[in-house]
Amino acid sequence: MAVVLILVLLVVGSLLFHVLSPWWWTPIASNWTYIDSTLVVTFWITGVVFVAVVLFMAYCVFRFRHKPGNKAAYEPENRRLEMLLASGTAVGVAAMLAPGLVVWNQFVTVPDEASPLEVVAQQWLWSFRLPGVDGKLGRADTRDITSENPLGLNRNDAAGLDDVIVEGGELHLPVGKPVRVLLRSVDVVHDFYVPEFRAKMDVIPGMVTYFWFTPTRTGTFDILCAELCGVGHPQMRGTVVVEEAADYQIWLDQQQTFNQLLASGEQQPVN
Amino acid sequence: MVEIPSGSAGAVPAAEVEDVELYHPKSWWTKYVFSQDAKIIAVQYSLTAISIGLVALVLSWLMRLQLAFPGYFAFIDANHYYQFITMHGMIMVIYLLTALFLGGFGNYLIPLMLGARDMVFPYANMLSYWIYLLAVLILVAGFFVPGGPTGAGWTLYPPQAVLSGTPGGSDWGILLMLFSLIVFIIGFTMGGLNYVVTVLQGRARGMTLMRMPLTVWGIFTATVMALLAFPALFVACVMMLFDRLLGTSFFMPAIVEMGEQLQHGGGSPILFQHLFWFFGHPEVYIVALPAFGIVSDLISTHARKNIFGYRMMVWAIVVIGALSFIVWAHHMYVSGMNPAFGFFFATTTLIIAVPTAIKVYNWVLTLWRGDIHLTLPMLFALAFIVTFVNGGLTGLFLGNVVVDVPLSDTLFVVAHFHMVMGVAPILVIFGAIYHWYPKVTGRMLDDFLGHIHFWITFLGTYAIFFPMHYLGLLGMPRRYHELGDTVFVPPSANTLNVFITVMALVVGAAQIVFLFNLVWSLFKGRQAGGNPWRATTLEWQTPQTPPAHGNWGRDLPVVYRWAYDYSVPGSAEDFIPQTQPPSGGLTREVVA
Numbered sequence: 001m002a003v004v005l006i007l008v009l010l011v012v013g014s015l016l017f018h019v020l021s022p023w024w025w026t027p028i029a030s031n032w033t034y035i036d037s038t039l040v041v042t043f044w045i046t047g048v049v050f051v052a053v054v055l056f057m058a059y060c061v062f063r064f065r066h067k068p069g070n071k072a073a074y075e076p077e078n079r080r081l082e083m084l085l086a087s088g089t090a091v092g093v094a095a096m097l098a099p100g101l102v103v104w105n106q107f108v109t110v111p112d113e114a115s116p117l118e119v120v121a122q123q124w125l126w127s128f129r130l131p132g133v134d135g136k137l138g139r140a141d142t143r144d145i146t147s148e149n150p151l152g153l154n155r156n157d158a159a160g161l162d163d164v165i166v167e168g169g170e171l172h173l174p175v176g177k178p179v180r181v182l183l184r185s186v187d188v189v190h191d192f193y194v195p196e197f198r199a200k201m202d203v204i205p206g207m208v209t210y211f212w213f214t215p216t217r218t219g220t221f222d223i224l225c226a227e228l229c230g231v232g233h234p235q236m237r238g239t240v241v242v243e244e245a246a247d248y249q250i251w252l253d254q255q256q257t258f259n260q261l262l263a264s265g266e267q268q269p270v271n
Numbered sequence: 272m273v274e275i276p277s278g279s280a281g282a283v284p285a286a287e288v289e290d291v292e293l294y295h296p297k298s299w300w301t302k303y304v305f306s307q308d309a310k311i312i313a314v315q316y317s318l319t320a321i322s323i324g325l326v327a328l329v330l331s332w333l334m335r336l337q338l339a340f341p342g343y344f345a346f347i348d349a350n351h352y353y354q355f356i357t358m359h360g361m362i363m364v365i366y367l368l369t370a371l372f373l374g375g376f377g378n379y380l381i382p383l384m385l386g387a388r389d390m391v392f393p394y395a396n397m398l399s400y401w402i403y404l405l406a407v408l409i410l411v412a413g414f415f416v417p418g419g420p421t422g423a424g425w426t427l428y429p430p431q432a433v434l435s436g437t438p439g440g441s442d443w444g445i446l447l448m449l450f451s452l453i454v455f456i457i458g459f460t461m462g463g464l465n466y467v468v469t470v471l472q473g474r475a476r477g478m479t480l481m482r483m484p485l486t487v488w489g490i491f492t493a494t495v496m497a498l499l500a501f502p503a504l505f506v507a508c509v510m511m512l513f514d515r516l517l518g519t520s521f522f523m524p525a526i527v528e529m530g531e532q533l534q535h536g537g538g539s540p541i542l543f544q545h546l547f548w549f550f551g552h553p554e555v556y557i558v559a560l561p562a563f564g565i566v567s568d569l570i571s572t573h574a575r576k577n578i579f580g581y582r583m584m585v586w587a588i589v590v591i592g593a594l595s596f597i598v599w600a601h602h603m604y605v606s607g608m609n610p611a612f613g614f615f616f617a618t619t620t621l622i623i624a625v626p627t628a629i630k631v632y633n634w635v636l637t638l639w640r641g642d643i644h645l646t647l648p649m650l651f652a653l654a655f656i657v658t659f660v661n662g663g664l665t666g667l668f669l670g671n672v673v674v675d676v677p678l679s680d681t682l683f684v685v686a687h688f689h690m691v692m693g694v695a696p697i698l699v700i701f702g703a704i705y706h707w708y709p710k711v712t713g714r715m716l717d718d719f720l721g722h723i724h725f726w727i728t729f730l731g732t733y734a735i736f737f738p739m740h741y742l743g744l745l746g747m748p749r750r751y752h753e754l755g756d757t758v759f760v761p762p763s764a765n766t767l768n769v770f771i772t773v774m775a776l777v778v779g780a781a782q783i784v785f786l787f788n789l790v791w792s793l794f795k796g797r798q799a800g801g802n803p804w805r806a807t808t809l810e811w812q813t814p815q816t817p818p819a820h821g822n823w824g825r826d827l828p829v830v831y832r833w834a835y836d837y838s839v840p841g842s843a844e845d846f847i848p849q850t851q852p853p854s855g856g857l858t859r860e861v862v863a
Contacts (some may be wrong), residue, residue, distance in 0.1 A: 206524025230436030
């Protein structure tokens, strides 16, 4: 009997924990509310199945536990019941998968008006690059990285000379404007992760990965690395400030371009 | 209406292969140390796996202490923390779970359950264990070399695994890990081929494939999968060794490490991830399928009822095994691979939920109208179902590509895989040990100690991993030595972390009760007799307990029925052993 009671308590306790505990996702700050909705649908479907299976089991233990003289039934198969359960499961799975794939389609389809933003990861800090007035990012290569050119931009590519370079991990973004994030690593695998944006993506050396989102509310959010990248992994932090367009423009004007960076590098005396 | 499956009592074909003479050991050394007896090898595998598992348990304590009380224990610095999580993961997945299920239970149960005298290649079987032991020793050596073991995470993703920013990356750590895995795979291949050939060729007369106990089906399918999946890990290890030692660039693109240009270029880190997970996902089922099989037999035996839907159960095992080879990239949804793959892998991954759910239904339907004896094996089986259902359902979150995006690389993932492929299979291992210990030793494990062990382990692990999902939902990343200051994590989350750590310490301590029980019962346990659970399968029908070398005395057993004739209507006993001929006219032609 203790077994039955504990199984029931386990179900009740899990449900209460889900409803009452203070630990739930942090309020969203991007357009990916569909992700949250799909997650809630999944919670409902899986929650019902969990409760049903465990309670059914508890009932079986209660009703059919051994008593002297009992004998079990002999029922090797029941094709109808098995088929019924299999099809029911298939329907439940489809109910989760279908919205998931629809949202994934949105996730991988970058809108044309999204403006590019390059995130460059290295052990253990974040840097950023924004297109200049031409709206385009110039070419870059890990092989071109030097101490004056920390992001490895191609000096012969005119499109890159006006690119804005942000070192030191504080990024600003205008609210309400879709961003196409292009991710590049110069050493190991990292992952650009802002919990409030829901979206995240690995940063792989040797290739450019991407995702997109639209910041939907102003505020200051933590950037974390979500892929183990060595002992400094937890310290690899940055900040993203989402602000109104006017404030964003003020910040943007204070940042230096690649051209300015090169010029300041050349002015320094050689030791 | 009850339809009798094809595996029920019937005729038995004549023997096709003659009984063979086994190698008989001549000294204590060849009998107990360099033994070719699968039962001794099984015990060797099991003891080695449990010993190295204890190391992993202690490592988990250390990492939990750090997570609950960051900075309080000075010796757990970032380097050590990453070494602990790496070794914990690798030991649990490969050197404990894989070795114990296939090397331990596989060796003990395959010949006995199929009515064979031994594995078909006893000598290769012996070699398999000693090579496994060598792999374990190489792994452990990592703790004693300069720089310590690797801290690359059990997934060993390059380039960080072989660079100096990771513990052991530019020292011996990563090399020993790769060597150890390579040696393990060589040893496993010898054992694995043995299990497959024994199942296909070594069965007793009358033991058709569709009369095999589900335990054997689970171990057999898992072994076939392992033989197909481990080569991917093998080549990945060799390629990474080349990258690290010979300067090749399989996985190494152009890299600037700490301001310095490295001499690599053109390689692909994602290639490693594909190879790793092509092994890594089947690996989940290499651990899960033996557990599925064993738990089916535990439930059937202790509920005194045939397993419900045997044929469907067999097909589910085979279909899960096959599907598991085309779902690997669900570990890589946010890896930067072509996002179009997401559609395919999310679909295959969620399809696998259907045969898996069928298995769960059939377990609970076996309980329905059963005669449930709440023995320790049954309790562990019930606990397995709860844990597995919980962990399996959270897999539907992570498998559904878009839901995975916010959750991947958070503690939600850690909680999920511990539930589904950590705790759940281990609960089955415990249930199986309580079930088969009487056959191995001739004595019963102590019931009172067993109950203490069971309740703390079952409820404790649930208390560890159920709340952990919510920390992940909150956004708490995994593999963080310390969380530091974050805006989105409330201070109360740290209280939960302390609670989880306390539970982890308690659950770990409860395993001491189990170990004590194993030793104490060996000498003081109640005498078990040959068939204490009144079970139908062949291993309980041996002439001696523990079974002698060669298992069956003079004559091999002959099998007349499937493994699940419990509570057959009209039968006096509530079980009919597989060796019992059907009452009626079939006996004569069988003997002929």
